[in-house]
Amino acid sequence: MIPADISLIKDEASLRECYKQPMSRATDKVLDHLDIHCRAILALSPFCVLSSQGNDGADISPRGDPPGFLRVLDDQHLLLPDRIGNNRLDSFENILVNSMVGLLVLVPGMDETLRISGSAQITDDQRLLAESAVQGRVPGIGLLIRVSAAFLHCPKAFVRSDLWNPERHMDRASLPSYTAMLTDHVKGLSADESERQAKIMAERGMY
Numbered sequence: 001m002i003p004a005d006i007s008l009i010k011d012e013a014s015l016r017e018c019y020k021q022p023m024s025r026a027t028d029k030v031l032d033h034l035d036i037h038c039r040a041i042l043a044l045s046p047f048c049v050l051s052s053q054g055n056d057g058a059d060i061s062p063r064g065d066p067p068g069f070l071r072v073l074d075d076q077h078l079l080l081p082d083r084i085g086n087n088r089l090d091s092f093e094n095i096l097v098n099s100m101v102g103l104l105v106l107v108p109g110m111d112e113t114l115r116i117s118g119s120a121q122i123t124d125d126q127r128l129l130a131e132s133a134v135q136g137r138v139p140g141i142g143l144l145i146r147v148s149a150a151f152l153h154c155p156k157a158f159v160r161s162d163l164w165n166p167e168r169h170m171d172r173a174s175l176p177s178y179t180a181m182l183t184d185h186v187k188g189l190s191a192d193e194s195e196r197q198a199k200i201m202a203e204r205g206m207y
Contacts, residue, residue: 030151033075038150041114042078043068044107050080050143051102052120054094061091070105071132076147078103078116079123081132081139084204092141095120101145104153109164111155118148137207 009015031038047064063069063080071079080103082092095101099121105114120143123129129142162168175181179194186194 026154030149032148032150034072034078034147034150035075037152038114038116039072041105041107041110042070042072044110045070045105045114046108047106048080049104049106050091051104052091052094052098053100054090054097059090059094066134069132069134070103073128073144078145078147079128079132080120080143080145081129082141082143083134083139083207086201091143092122095122095143101143103145111158111164113153113158114150115153116145116147116150118146120145135207 009018034042044067046067046069047062048070050061050063052059052061065081065083069081071081073079091101099119101118101120103114103116105116123142123144124140126138128144129139132139132142158164176184179191179198183189183191183194
């Protein structure tokens, strides 16, 4: 339960008082383009998290594919292909309202991450999308992202969490299946209907 008299910080000056001054290696590392190191990380990365914000608030979405799926088009542009999913289109609807996006780029086994922010446009231009084909299938939609800021993020979060340590990985059986949890989450969804929909999604495949 939240106390009625909880203390809240409401201005930057008060916030800054809670922390030591940041070092120049933290404040001065932001690039306005993708340099050789950014490109190397992007070439190795099979996973990123996409953030966006629309009329209903902020949202994040995981995106994954073979390493290098976040294609560098030039020093300031990336192409993020869209694949078969749940068709909610949350991120795309947000981008139609507010083009500003953020990316957190991860490489398995690497504790440092790459943060990218910029503006995105939704494209169906096959000239851009053709090189993002996987298993012979070209995505119908992609995000063309113009980079306004790119920088490396220090490894402390991953060191603290020990995220990549397989000995710390959970036993999946310790939680209900995805289908079982959805049956609890979705009002009126029976286990049989959930399984039926899951089979349809499986038939649609990955690409």
